[in-house]
Amino acid sequence: MRAYLRFELRRxxxxxxxxxxxxxxxxxTYLIFSPLAGDDRLEGLDAATALMVGLAGYGAVxxxxxxAGSVAQERASGWLHQLRVxxxxxxxxxxxxxxxxxxxxxxxxxxxxLTGVLQHHxxxxxxxxxxxxxxxxxxxxxxxxxxxxxxxxxxxxxxQPAVFLVxxxxxxxxxxxxxVAYFPDxxxxxxxxxxxxxxxxxxxxSVDGRAPxxxxxVLLLAWTGVxxxxxxxxxxxxxxxx
Amino acid sequence: MDDExxxxxxxxxxxxxxxxxxxxxxxIARGSTVALLGPNGAGKTxxxxxxxxxxxxxxxxxxxxxxxxAEAVRAGLVGAMLQGAGFVPGATVTDLVELARAxxxxxxxxxxxxxxxxxxxxxxxxxxRLSGGEAQRARFAFALAGQxxxxxxxxxxxxxxxxxxxxxxxxxxxxADDGHTVLFSTHHLHEADEYADRVVVLAAxxxxxxxxxxxxxxxxxxxxxxxxxxxxxxxxLEQLPAVRSVRVRGDRVVLITxxxxxxVLALAAGRGFRGLEVAAxxxxxxxxxxxxxxxxx
Numbered sequence: 001m002r003a004y005l006r007f008e009l010r011r012x013x014x015x016x017x018x019x020x021x022x023x024x025x026x027x028x029t030y031l032i033f034s035p036l037a038g039d040d041r042l043e044g045l046d047a048a049t050a051l052m053v054g055l056a057g058y059g060a061v062x063x064x065x066x067x068a069g070s071v072a073q074e075r076a077s078g079w080l081h082q083l084r085v086x087x088x089x090x091x092x093x094x095x096x097x098x099x100x101x102x103x104x105x106x107x108x109x110x111x112x113x114l115t116g117v118l119q120h121h122x123x124x125x126x127x128x129x130x131x132x133x134x135x136x137x138x139x140x141x142x143x144x145x146x147x148x149x150x151x152x153x154x155x156x157x158x159x160q161p162a163v164f165l166v167x168x169x170x171x172x173x174x175x176x177x178x179x180v181a182y183f184p185d186x187x188x189x190x191x192x193x194x195x196x197x198x199x200x201x202x203x204x205x206s207v208d209g210r211a212p213x214x215x216x217x218v219l220l221l222a223w224t225g226v227x228x229x230x231x232x233x234x235x236x237x238x239x240x241x242x
Numbered sequence: 243m244d245d246e247x248x249x250x251x252x253x254x255x256x257x258x259x260x261x262x263x264x265x266x267x268x269x270i271a272r273g274s275t276v277a278l279l280g281p282n283g284a285g286k287t288x289x290x291x292x293x294x295x296x297x298x299x300x301x302x303x304x305x306x307x308x309x310x311x312a313e314a315v316r317a318g319l320v321g322a323m324l325q326g327a328g329f330v331p332g333a334t335v336t337d338l339v340e341l342a343r344a345x346x347x348x349x350x351x352x353x354x355x356x357x358x359x360x361x362x363x364x365x366x367x368x369x370x371r372l373s374g375g376e377a378q379r380a381r382f383a384f385a386l387a388g389q390x391x392x393x394x395x396x397x398x399x400x401x402x403x404x405x406x407x408x409x410x411x412x413x414x415x416x417x418a419d420d421g422h423t424v425l426f427s428t429h430h431l432h433e434a435d436e437y438a439d440r441v442v443v444l445a446a447x448x449x450x451x452x453x454x455x456x457x458x459x460x461x462x463x464x465x466x467x468x469x470x471x472x473x474x475x476x477x478x479l480e481q482l483p484a485v486r487s488v489r490v491r492g493d494r495v496v497l498i499t500x501x502x503x504x505x506v507l508a509l510a511a512g513r514g515f516r517g518l519e520v521a522a523x524x525x526x527x528x529x530x531x532x533x534x535x536x537x538x539x
Contacts, residue, residue: 003344011332014368070330077328082384085294085315085322085394086345 001092008100018066019104023111026059029177030115042179043204049124050179052116053132053203058176059108060136061196064143065167067101071151072159075238094148094235101144102137109136124207131206139199142220145227152234170196195223246305247272247392247423248293253302255288255447262288263299264447270425270440272307272391275418277434278427279458280444286427287325289444290396293425294322307391314392318346321390323381325397331370335361338369338384346388358413359383360406374401382410386417393417395426399433411437431462465502466521470494472514482508 012019030051037047045053074080083093113129116122124132150163171177173187174196180188191197198216205212248270255263263285270276278286291297293304295311306314314320329338339356343349356362359379364372369380378401385393395414399407414437418424428434434441435455443451443458451461464486470493479488484501499505502520509515 003341007333007337007341010337011330014334015332074330077330078324078326079328079330081296081324082322082327082329082381084296085320085324086342086388087316087318087347088345089316 001088001096004088004092005096005099008096009103012100012104018070019063019107022059022063022066022104023108025062026055026108026112027115029058030055030112031119034116034120037179040181042181043201044208045204048116048120049122049207050204052112052120052122053136053207054176054179054200056109056112056132056136057139057196057200057203058171059112060105060140061143061171061176061199062167063105063108064101064140065147065150065163066104067097067144067147068151068154068159068163069156071097071148072154072156075152076156080238090235094231097148098141098144101147102140105140105143106133106137109133128207128209131209132203135202135206135212136199139202139220142195142199142224142227145224145231149227149230149234152231152238170194174200176200193219195220198223245272246270247274247307248425249303249305250289250293251303253289253292253304254300255285255292255297256300261447263292266302266444266447266449268442268449268452270423272423273418273421274439275414275424275437276426277438277441278425278444279429279431279434279441280427281429283446284429284444285447286429286444287396288447290322290324290394290425290427294320294394296324318348318388319391320394321346321385321388321392322394323385323396323398325400327381329369329377329380332368334366334368335372335380335383336365338380339365339387342384342387346390348389349387350389355383355387358386358416360409360413375403375406378402379406379410382413386413390422392423392425395424397427397429399428399430407433431458435459460500464498464500467497467499467502467505467509467518468494468521469509469515469518472516475513478512482512 034048034051037051040047042050080093084090110133113132146166147163150166151159154162173191174194175183175191176196180191180197183191198220201216202212202220246269248268250266250268253263253266254261266285266289278289280286288297292299293306293311295304295315304311307319309317335356339352343352356365359382361376361379361383364376369377372380378398382398385395399410402410411433414424414426426438435458438455441451441453441455441458442449451458476490476495479485479495479497482497483504484499485497485505486500487498489496497505506518506520
């Protein structure tokens with residue numbers, strides 16, 4: 001599997017255009033909107049830091065979900081069939097794909113973090129920066145799996161818009177763009193069960209030096225399980241035909 | 243060690259009412275080069291997909307190198323070049339070759355793979371920037387890299403120009419000469435004729451002929467002689483010179499012959515007929531006529 005992982009990483013590095021978009025979106029959004037929150041306290045943090053974490057999470061989710069388009073294309077092109085006639089077991093293809101798509105979220109996290117430092121002089125200890133990066137990297141697992149599920153289930157021309165809609169809904173309703181503090185009650189309650197909110201919560205707590213909330217962790221794991229089942233099912237169905 | 247590379251028994255696959263594969267039995271000896279010859283829609287790709295474990299069969303069994311397709315593939319005994327299989331953008335030719343080499347237990351040397359596939363000089367080129375023919379050669383390199391015992395090629399020369407084809411077949415022949423088994427599909431008679439030890443002809447999901455290239459070539463020269471019986475006597479038609487098969491549809495008789503002149507002369511000498519036609523049926527029609535049981539389709 002290491003050879004295949006290396007192969008996928010090389011591809012990722014060689015084609016940075018996709019990553020560019022996942023980086024630019026949150027950085028520009030942060031530059032424009034972070035001054036508007038003023039002195040508000042959000043998620044128990046100062047606004048500049050809370051928004052930085054939210055938008056870093058937004059970029060990380062976008063990065064992880066881009067796997068949908070590439071997987072749909074790989075399936076349509078016949079590359080997955082080509083791999084299936086090599087000794088590489090299919091589940092390893094799925095695992096390697098999950099790991100690489102989790103990595104495609106990292107550049108956005110770093111970029112938004114840097115913007116926070118430069119624009120608002122956000123200061124964190126090295127340990128908390130590391131914890132934030134780790135949280136927003138590992139926490140993308142459910143989104144990578146969701147992207148795989150969509151990519152294996154739909155044709156390329158449908159996977160792109162589908163994943164965009166899902167991404168927009170999850171990130172807006174999960175409070176990654178506009179913090180849930182500004183939400184009406186009903187929407188806020190909805191946000192609290194969404195994987196995006198619970199994902200960002202990992203980040204908010206880690207910059208505050210707190211361990212993950214047990215309820216949040218359980219919810220995030222549950223979503224991960226659901227998306228893993230969906231991805232496995234979609235994968236099985238997509239390769240069974242023909 | 244089992245000396246069969248492939249054994250298909252009673253293989254059947256339906257897509258709705260269409261019988262893509264309709265009861266194929268086939269055994270391929272290790273070390274041989276076998277062509278699956280047939281028109282589009284004959285069932286070549288479906289047969290190959292089932293053989294490789296990519297598609298399920300409705301009925302029948304497949305054995306590859308003594309195991310199931312999945313076992314043979316997992317053990318790195320099989321390499322395949324699939325029809326229209328694309329590559330992923332962002333990877334280079336070298337990335338692909340190195341991936342294949344890492345996945346198989348006894349790969350060929352990287353330089354040798356590039357040389358065999360005619361890709362020396364394109365090693366650092368991205369696969370999404372290769373021409374159609376170059377991409378086809380890259381597919382070949384990927385299939386070959388692991389030095390599989392059985393190399394399966396589905397319509398391998400489809401995207402190649404004339405020179406590309408020649409180089410390709412030279413490489414295949416060299417690979418087969420090292421004792422590897424090669425199974426390829428094609429709809430070009432001359433490819434099957436020139437490069438295979440054995441030609442298996444498929445039509446409408448069945449094996450309709452199976453023999454040496456010379457035997458198949460003889461069949462390809464066949465003509466049909468069609469006429470209405472004037473006196474109604476069917477007996478003895480198969481005794482006419484050069485006739486290979488006789489089929490009767492109502493009053494109309496269809497003969498397949500290897501020498502239409504001789505058949506027609508003898509026919510005219512012996513009996514009455516009306517509306518005689520002589521035609522070159524083409525390879526598939528000849529095979530189908532030869533193997534049909536005389537019932538009307």
